[in-house]
Amino acid sequence: MGQDETQQSDTATRILDVAERLVEVRGFNGFSYADVSSELNITNAALHYHFANKSDLGVALIIRYTSRFDDALSTVDARSTDAPERLKAYADLYLDVLRGKRMCLCGMMAAELETLPEPMQAAVLEFFTRNQAWLSRVLKEGHAKGTISFSASPNKTARTIIGTLEGAMLLARLFGDVAGFRSATTHLLAGLRPEPSEFNSGKLRVSQS
Amino acid sequence: MGQDETQQSDTATRILDVAERLVEVRGFNGFSYADVSSELNITNAALHYHFANKSDLGVALIIRYTSRFDDALSTVDARSTDAPERLKAYADLYLDVLRGKRMCLCGMMAAELETLPEPMQAAVLEFFTRNQAWLSRVLKEGHAKGTISFSASPNKTARTIIGTLEGAMLLARLFGDVAGFRSATTHLLAGLRPEPSEFNSGKLRVSQS
DNA sequence: GTCTATACAGCGATAGAC
DNA sequence: GTCTATCGCTGTATAGAC
Numbered sequence A, B: 001m002g003q004d005e006t007q008q009s010d011t012a013t014r015i016l017d018v019a020e021r022l023v024e025v026r027g028f029n030g031f032s033y034a035d036v037s038s039e040l041n042i043t044n045a046a047l048h049y050h051f052a053n054k055s056d057l058g059v060a061l062i063i064r065y066t067s068r069f070d071d072a073l074s075t076v077d078a079r080s081t082d083a084p085e086r087l088k089a090y091a092d093l094y095l096d097v098l099r100g101k102r103m104c105l106c107g108m109m110a111a112e113l114e115t116l117p118e119p120m121q122a123a124v125l126e127f128f129t130r131n132q133a134w135l136s137r138v139l140k141e142g143h144a145k146g147t148i149s150f151s152a153s154p155n156k157t158a159r160t161i162i163g164t165l166e167g168a169m170l171l172a173r174l175f176g177d178v179a180g181f182r183s184a185t186t187h188l189l190a191g192l193r194p195e196p197s198e199f200n201s202g203k204l205r206v207s208q209s
Numbered sequence C: 001g002t003c004t005a006t007a008c009a010g011c012g013a014t015a016g017a018c
Numbered sequence D: 001g002t003c004t005a006t007c008g009c010t011g012t013a014t015a016g017a018c
Helices: A010-026 A031-038 A044-051 A054-079 A083-097 A106-110 A118-145 A154-175 A178-190 B008-027 B033-040 B044-050 B054-079 B082-096 B104-111 B118-145 B154-175 B178-190
Strands: none
Touching: A010 A031, A010 A054, A010 B044, A010 B104, A010 B154, A031 A044, A044 A083, A044 B082, A054 A106, A054 A118, A054 B008, A054 B033, A054 B044, A054 B054, A054 B082, A106 A118, A106 A154, A118 B033, A118 B104, A118 B154, A154 A178, A154 B033, A154 B118, A154 B154, A154 B178, B008 B033, B008 B044, B008 B104, B033 B044, B033 B178, B054 B082, B054 B104, B054 B118, B082 B118, B082 B154, B082 B178, B118 B154, B154 B178
8 A cells, every 4th residue: 555665657556556446346357458548548558568468467456456455464463463353354354345336356356267367367366375374363363262263174264254255245246235245244253253152151141232 | 949938949058058168167258159159160150140149148148047046946945844954955056066167157247247238237136136035035934943043134144145155166266175165155054053042252243234 | 658550369240142 | 050251349469659
């Protein structure tokens, strides 16, 4: 999100911004160089100066997106050490993306995977692998503290979480219903609650807000 | 067009078979008439005879897919009256699709939704609406019998189930790991087990809608 | 870094013979 | 119902001037 460190030219950044939105709405195969260049009032050729071919552009999009996600996860880590809270914050990251009929950039590309150039496929896989690793770590920590409970392995459970959120985005966009996404998130997190027997036996108080 | 009421010509059927596989692997925007015709050793023009334009072909694909799903749901209904068993059977339907790097036809099209002709969009929505209605009915019946428990509305919970399965397919294909799909299914169904009482951990807000 | 101009392949779709 | 032939358009990509 910073604009200074590893930063490319202003034009390159604006190209990525426009292209990212187009991918998140229409998919990587659903937009053209002309779509981007016309919106920025530059020419097709100028676009090719910054990103020689569409595969390069695609890889750049994924890398930037992954980097932003990494930053966001670091922020989540810094904000709380509580596993359930971290998972909730993780889910909320997806909620931020789900605006204006957008899908997750990498979720979209995961659907189109078989049509993508190999470098893009590898980058997409890397994105989800990192997400899985972060979630897996949080799940393990939560399990150790007894604030989280799950029956499959941390890695598989992490994958289930990612899949649930990606699927929820897909349907929320389809039905034009963001509330449905929140509902799915709630259900997901509820399924990770620690078992009453492990946590607190007998009758339980309900701490509803 | 038809040889009898429900059956189209052999060629039309084979076109649909090939096109369906192509969509499930590459997406609707990821295949061309040439891909289909070359595989069937017929010409582009012959394909246009059976399906005048690509939108017609797309709608035909969705309708046939929806019809097959409806039949499968009827079979599930006939096989058991137990809600958890029906849900398990529902999840297994998706498992059947998840072979050879395939996605659910309509899940794929849901991702590409914004690029699809309007008649196809409507047909995709219809598919998911029917699925939601069936699941919602099963959930209600399960709730009435006390074999199923959920906190959101039946419709929202149904949508969550669909989203979870679609997302699980997406990731299972990405990671080349069908076992991950089974794991997600198990987690999903476990989250619907009847519970002795409503319960909140105190860290997680489980809000009702 | 951006332009004009263009190459060239692929796409969906149509006309008309058989 | 299937063919050959072809059209018009859009796509990615490049060459070379400024």
